[in-house]
Amino acid sequence: MKQRAMAIRVKLLGCSRLILLFLFRGLFLEAYAGKVCYSVPEETEKGFFVGNISKDLELEPRELAERGARIISRGRTQLFALNPQSGSLVTVGRIDREELCAQSARCLVSFNILVEDKMKLFPVEVEIIDINDNTPEFQLEEVEFKMNEITTPGTRIPLPFGQDLDVDMNSLQSYELSSNPHFSLYVQQGPDGSQQPEMVLQSPLDREKEAVHHLLLTAFDGGNPVRSGTLRIRVQVVDANDNPPAFTQAQYHTSVPENVSLGTPLVTVKATDPDEGANGEVTYSFHNIDHKVAQIFHLDSYTGEISNKTPLDFEEYMIYPMEIQAQDGAGLMARTKVLIKVLDINDNAPEVTITSVTTALPENFPPGAIIALISVHDQDSGDNGHTTCSIPENLPFKLEKLDDSYYRLVTERTMDRELTSRYNITVTATDQGIPTLSTETHISLEVTDINDNAPVFLQDSYSTYIPENNPRGASIFSVTAHDADSNENAIITYSLAEDTIQGVPLSSYVSINSDTGVLYALRSFDYERFRDLKLKVMARDSGDPPLSSNVSLGIFVLDQNDNAPEILYPALPTDGSTGVEVAPRSAEPGYLVTKVVAVDRDSGQNAWLSYRLLKASEPGLFAVGLHTGEVRTARALLDRDALKQSLVVAVQDHGQPPLSATVTLTVAVADSIPDVLADLGSIKPSTDPDNSSLTLYLVVAVATVSCIFLAFVIVLLALRLRRWHRSRIQTAGVLAGLPASQFVGVDGVRAFLQTYSHEVSLTADSRKSHVIFPQPNYADTLISQESCEKSEPLLISQDLLEMKGDPKQLQVSLFLSLNIMKNNYASVVIIKL
Numbered sequence: 001m002k003q004r005a006m007a008i009r010v011k012l013l014g015c016s017r018l019i020l021l022f023l024f025r026g027l028f029l030e031a032y033a034g035k036v037c038y039s040v041p042e043e044t045e046k047g048f049f050v051g052n053i054s055k056d057l058e059l060e061p062r063e064l065a066e067r068g069a070r071i072i073s074r075g076r077t078q079l080f081a082l083n084p085q086s087g088s089l090v091t092v093g094r095i096d097r098e099e100l101c102a103q104s105a106r107c108l109v110s111f112n113i114l115v116e117d118k119m120k121l122f123p124v125e126v127e128i129i130d131i132n133d134n135t136p137e138f139q140l141e142e143v144e145f146k147m148n149e150i151t152t153p154g155t156r157i158p159l160p161f162g163q164d165l166d167v168d169m170n171s172l173q174s175y176e177l178s179s180n181p182h183f184s185l186y187v188q189q190g191p192d193g194s195q196q197p198e199m200v201l202q203s204p205l206d207r208e209k210e211a212v213h214h215l216l217l218t219a220f221d222g223g224n225p226v227r228s229g230t231l232r233i234r235v236q237v238v239d240a241n242d243n244p245p246a247f248t249q250a251q252y253h254t255s256v257p258e259n260v261s262l263g264t265p266l267v268t269v270k271a272t273d274p275d276e277g278a279n280g281e282v283t284y285s286f287h288n289i290d291h292k293v294a295q296i297f298h299l300d301s302y303t304g305e306i307s308n309k310t311p312l313d314f315e316e317y318m319i320y321p322m323e324i325q326a327q328d329g330a331g332l333m334a335r336t337k338v339l340i341k342v343l344d345i346n347d348n349a350p351e352v353t354i355t356s357v358t359t360a361l362p363e364n365f366p367p368g369a370i371i372a373l374i375s376v377h378d379q380d381s382g383d384n385g386h387t388t389c390s391i392p393e394n395l396p397f398k399l400e401k402l403d404d405s406y407y408r409l410v411t412e413r414t415m416d417r418e419l420t421s422r423y424n425i426t427v428t429a430t431d432q433g434i435p436t437l438s439t440e441t442h443i444s445l446e447v448t449d450i451n452d453n454a455p456v457f458l459q460d461s462y463s464t465y466i467p468e469n470n471p472r473g474a475s476i477f478s479v480t481a482h483d484a485d486s487n488e489n490a491i492i493t494y495s496l497a498e499d500t501i502q503g504v505p506l507s508s509y510v511s512i513n514s515d516t517g518v519l520y521a522l523r524s525f526d527y528e529r530f531r532d533l534k535l536k537v538m539a540r541d542s543g544d545p546p547l548s549s550n551v552s553l554g555i556f557v558l559d560q561n562d563n564a565p566e567i568l569y570p571a572l573p574t575d576g577s578t579g580v581e582v583a584p585r586s587a588e589p590g591y592l593v594t595k596v597v598a599v600d601r602d603s604g605q606n607a608w609l610s611y612r613l614l615k616a617s618e619p620g621l622f623a624v625g626l627h628t629g630e631v632r633t634a635r636a637l638l639d640r641d642a643l644k645q646s647l648v649v650a651v652q653d654h655g656q657p658p659l660s661a662t663v664t665l666t667v668a669v670a671d672s673i674p675d676v677l678a679d680l681g682s683i684k685p686s687t688d689p690d691n692s693s694l695t696l697y698l699v700v701a702v703a704t705v706s707c708i709f710l711a712f713v714i715v716l717l718a719l720r721l722r723r724w725h726r727s728r729i730q731t732a733g734v735l736a737g738l739p740a741s742q743f744v745g746v747d748g749v750r751a752f753l754q755t756y757s758h759e760v761s762l763t764a765d766s767r768k769s770h771v772i773f774p775q776p777n778y779a780d781t782l783i784s785q786e787s788c789e790k791s792e793p794l795l796i797s798q799d800l801l802e803m804k805g806d807p808k809q810l811q812v813s814l815f816l817s818l819n820i821m822k823n824n825y826a827s828v829v830i831i832k833l
Helices: 002-011 016-027 061-066 097-101 291-296 673-683 689-727 785-789 799-805
Strands: 030-032 035-041 049-051 069-072 080-083 088-091 108-115 120-129 142-148 156-158 172-177 183-189 195-201 212-221 228-238 251-257 265-268 283-287 297-299 305-308 319-327 333-343 351-357 360-362 370-377 387-390 397-401 406-411 422-431 438-448 461-467 475-478 492-496 510-512 518-521 532-541 548-558 566-569 580-583 592-595 597-599 609-616 622-624 630-633 644-653 660-669 743-746 749-752 756-762 768-776 826-830
Touching (some): 172 195, 183 212, 251 265, 265 333, 283 297, 297 319, 351 422, 351 438, 370 422, 370 438, 461 475, 475 548, 492 510, 510 532, 566 660, 592 660, 609 622
Parallel strands (some): 035 120, 251 333, 461 548, 580 660
Antiparallel strands (some): 049 088, 069 108, 156 195, 183 195, 212 228, 265 305, 283 319, 297 305, 351 370, 387 422, 397 406, 422 438, 492 532, 510 518, 566 597, 580 756, 609 644, 622 630, 644 660, 743 749, 756 768
């Protein structure tokens, strides 16, 4: 404290007592009306301590910077600053009280301290204490008065006021008039407390003795040290003039708008003097007028017209007071007061100051978040100075009024960055003047993203097709998901849901690029193993926490022609024998010899089969059905036709390229089984006498079986025809569309009886022969070879009697097993129906 007092004492050149008083007042903190108040003397150096603001705000010095404490003021240069190290309020530079507050009784500087993190304002008021740094001055350096020599003693002559810009004790306190036998000084207290010096005539004047009197008026202030100013007074004694000028009004009033043009006559004062000649000529002049006012107005000394030289400003002066003096040629004077009232017009637009602003806000921030603190001020008065603040209605924000000057911009609802990522908020301040004036300022707010949107696929489900036998690593399909978020929240990673296909993990079949969503085949697909894959693709973003969604994808395997036709009938014997089909020599053209049955494991067009005769030992004798595979005689058989006919039948699919398979058929041409056997014997004569005996036995057995079979068939047909005749009336029309030559209806069952197929298998090396004869040929039905391998006694199956009541099925089997053992030679004859 002592060092600070010493510094102030050096600055103010010895004014120690007054400065110490100001210093203690500046260090004393008082709180009233919710404000923090300090005082500081004017003309202090930069960085002068004003008060411990951190203590008064209950904050530590370091918290001032951490919490973003700063000073906000309106409409003037910043006079104070916060010292973050000490937490004190200091001056920014030299403060001139007279420049700030002129001669106001108290000079108060008000501002607010904003704590950013709390968005709280603390009002502060600092009183600027006056020091004696101004000398009393007079408007004129010399003033001249003319007094008639007949002026009676006691006459008072008003003298010009002295002006001191300081206040209180430092302002003008007293006047002193130099010694003169004719004049004395009288100081009169004005109604406003001001001192009005007057010069009083003490004794009669005598122009003949002294025509001019020189006086000196000195004005003193109450400072320490005392300062003073002087005015030279020249009194000229003239001849008698017994009528002073007189104004028509004791006081003149006028009201003018502040936007009046320069040079506009505002008011005219008028004084008259009944004297003649020079004693009646009146001139006008300003008397005891403020220096600034004198620079604004012009007074015509001859007409008394007052006009403005500079623009009027209601915000600076609401009323301009002035005193006008009228003096005639002999020196008699009269004074009047003129009050020019300035009418406010709406010439100042509101001033908008953004005190604190937030530039970015998360989209999930709850309503009520503070975006900015806005200060609005209008220098006009009345309705012209009343302001309202507004923002557009279509924004998720609102303005909350704190007091007459401050507003708070807050969020009204939760924002969605995906709808609007940036807001340009226009804040409009409008006054209530006519016409209204407004000011706009703009606040830009960026809405930062949070991870509130899961990835979305373009479709609810996807499907794609891939041909089988695809190469490994081939690209199958590509899925794409979009995330409405931004930055990391929109980075999507793709994966496949865990699953198995036929017990094998899905990951061994298909993989997906986690960045692009492209699916790749890890192995070659086989349409014959599985025809489609069902999997789920998952898209996950990189937010925290991550969000995900999935979509189903169906991969359909397209068939390729990779399987050749497979011939089911006639099947190649497994014991090395050769199958033989029998065709009687009496067969007519179109006789069904046999039927080639084949399948193709492919599908669609790749499985459509066509049959053709590739090679024949007797061209033109047999024909093959293109789509049925039926081998029929193309012409009648002739005696010259060879017994053994060899046919090569090709089966081909319709794929691209087409695949095919071939089968070789052996057809024996004979009218009866003995002929077949005889011809077969002639094909390969046996030199073994045992074989001749075996053949004889075989012929006898076959003939016996044939006779039994024919008798059985005749009896069976007679029974069936009888039953069929009874039910014909009931079932008339059911089988009307079927050709009678091909089918015979037995209780509604179709029995194919027209043709028979004969199969004779002969082998010499194995010493074993198989003869199957005769055998009904059912259309599109293959007889299992298992029956050919059975060896049972001759019997009639009991199923025959049971099937009599079943009109849908007719199956009669007759087995005759004949085993002849001679010289290790076995022969079996099996007859099936």
